[in-house]
Amino acid sequence: MSKKAPKRERLLNKREFILLLAGVSAVILIIVLCGIIFTRGKKDTQVKQIEEPLIVYETEEEEISIIEESENNAQALESRMVSRPLSSLSNLNRLRGMGVLVSEIDPVNFENPDLDILKQMGADPYLISYLAGEQFYRNSDFDKAISEFTASINRYSGFAQSYISRGNAWLKKREYSRAIDDYTQAIKLDGKKAEVYNYRGFARAELAARNKNSMHFAIEDYTQAISINKNYVDALVNRSYAYYQTGDFTRVIEDCDRIIALEPANAVIWNRRGSAWYAREDDDKAITDFSQAIKIKSDYAVAWYNRANAWYNKHELDKAISDLNKCLAINPSFADAYTSRGKVFQSMGNNESAAADFDSAQRLKK
Numbered sequence: 001m002s003k004k005a006p007k008r009e010r011l012l013n014k015r016e017f018i019l020l021l022a023g024v025s026a027v028i029l030i031i032v033l034c035g036i037i038f039t040r041g042k043k044d045t046q047v048k049q050i051e052e053p054l055i056v057y058e059t060e061e062e063e064i065s066i067i068e069e070s071e072n073n074a075q076a077l078e079s080r081m082v083s084r085p086l087s088s089l090s091n092l093n094r095l096r097g098m099g100v101l102v103s104e105i106d107p108v109n110f111e112n113p114d115l116d117i118l119k120q121m122g123a124d125p126y127l128i129s130y131l132a133g134e135q136f137y138r139n140s141d142f143d144k145a146i147s148e149f150t151a152s153i154n155r156y157s158g159f160a161q162s163y164i165s166r167g168n169a170w171l172k173k174r175e176y177s178r179a180i181d182d183y184t185q186a187i188k189l190d191g192k193k194a195e196v197y198n199y200r201g202f203a204r205a206e207l208a209a210r211n212k213n214s215m216h217f218a219i220e221d222y223t224q225a226i227s228i229n230k231n232y233v234d235a236l237v238n239r240s241y242a243y244y245q246t247g248d249f250t251r252v253i254e255d256c257d258r259i260i261a262l263e264p265a266n267a268v269i270w271n272r273r274g275s276a277w278y279a280r281e282d283d284d285k286a287i288t289d290f291s292q293a294i295k296i297k298s299d300y301a302v303a304w305y306n307r308a309n310a311w312y313n314k315h316e317l318d319k320a321i322s323d324l325n326k327c328l329a330i331n332p333s334f335a336d337a338y339t340s341r342g343k344v345f346q347s348m349g350n351n352e353s354a355a356a357d358f359d360s361a362q363r364l365k366k
Contacts, residue, residue, distance in 0.1 A: 126155035130162050133169075142169045160189040164196055171203055179203040197225035198235040205242050218242050233262055240272060252276040267297035274306060283310040301331040305340070312344055320344045335364035 133148030149166035152159065167182030183200035186193070201221030208215040222239035225232055240255035256273035259266060274289030290307035293300055308323035324341040328334060342357030 124156065126152045126159055126162070129155060130159065130165070133162075133165060137165065137169055140172075142172050145169045146173075158189060160186040160193075160196075163189070164193075164199070167199060167203075171199065174206070176203040176207045180207075192228065194225040194228035194232050194235065197221045197228070198232065198238060201225065201235070201242075202238055205238065205245075208242075208245075215242050215246050219246075231262055233259055236262075237269065240269070244272065244276065247279075249276040249279045265296055267293040267300055267303070270296065271300065271303045271306065274303075274310075278306065278310055283313050286310045287314075299330050301327045301334060301337075304330065305334065305337050308337075308340065308344075312340070317344055317348050321348075333364060335361045338364065 129148045129152035133145045133152060136142070136145035136148060146166055146169045149162050149169065152162040153166070156162075163182045163186035167179040167186065170176070170179035170182060180200055180203045183196050183203065186196050187200070190196075198221070201218045204221060205215065205218035208218055219239060219242050222235045222242065225235035226239070229235075236255050236259050240252050240259065243249075243251040243255065253273055253276050256269050256276070259269045260273070263269070270289050270293035274286045274293065277283075277289060278286040287307055287310045290303050290310065293303040294307065297303070304323045304327035308320040308327065311317075311320040311323060321341065321344055324337055324344065327337045328341070331337070338357045338361035342354040342361065345351075345354035345357060
């Protein structure tokens with residue numbers, strides 16, 4: 001007769017089986033959990049990409065800073081600089097020592113005086129140097145202009161216009177601290193010129209770009225210019241920009257209201273006010289202002305782009321795509337417009353088009 005297997009041995013086989021079963025179950029459970037975690041992580045990432053707010057450009061120079069980074073400094077400076085001449089002989093009321101009113105002189109000849117003739121007429125040497133500096137300034141030879149303005153100051157330190165003009169030349173060279181010094185001296189000599197406060201405010205704003213906490217000095221200068229001339233559009237434009245930089249969107253809107261009343265066809269200001277409304281999360285008013293900017297300037301790529309972002313916030317995705325298409329038709333190098341359109345496509349479930357736009361944006365940003 002064969003013997004039965006020991007009972008102890010049979011118990012060990014059961015334990016091994018139970019342990020094996022438990023191990024397999026644990027592995028399966030881990031795989032399921034990993035799958036859930038991966039799926040949720042992927043979903044959360046997609047939602048984050050879709051809900052990420054798009055960028056609104058306040059002014060066109062910000063578009064330039066994205067598209068043409070190598071040329072940003074010069075173009076941004078020129079685009080924000082006051083539109084009226086920074087240096088002009090028309091600021092003179094009378095040619096000192098000659099008794100001639102500016103209004104009695106042919107403006108063309110006055111802007112291009114013959115210095116030899118002025119010398120023969122016995123014009124003051126400081127004025128000769130000043131006028132020579134103006135000629136160099138108009139020819140964009142700012143170093144020589146500064147040299148002549150300095151000679152004028154050395155010959156007669158009480159002539160405010162030489163300080164103003166030299167400050168303008170320093171401004172062109174982005175020597176903002178020196179420009180501020182000259183404007184300050186001009187203000188000491190004659191504190192009633194609104195444009196000098198505006199110029200100094202601009203120089204201070206450029207310095208404040210590196211330190212936002214000092215932007216209030218620029219705002220104070222713009223405010224003083226406006227107190228002298230309440231309809232001084234350039235100072236209002238510059239102050240609204242400074243307020244925008246500090247995040248004071250209520251005051252941006254107030255200044256833009258005043259500018260629009262004076263210059264209703266100023267597309268940049270409609271766009272700026274729309275950007276302020278957008279920052280205050282009033283998409284309807286933002287869309288109205290962006291639309292007006294587009295009506296005034298149909299090739300205003302930034303306004304098309306900004307309105308698309310407002311449509312996106314309102315979940316009007318087809319309208320957002322339409323505006324971004326128009327923006328890119330105007331400016332095919334607008335990298336952020338491709339990024340924004342990609343996000344809109346992504347939220348519509350069109351992942352293929354989204355990927356293509358993201359690739360285009362990456363290529364343009366390289």
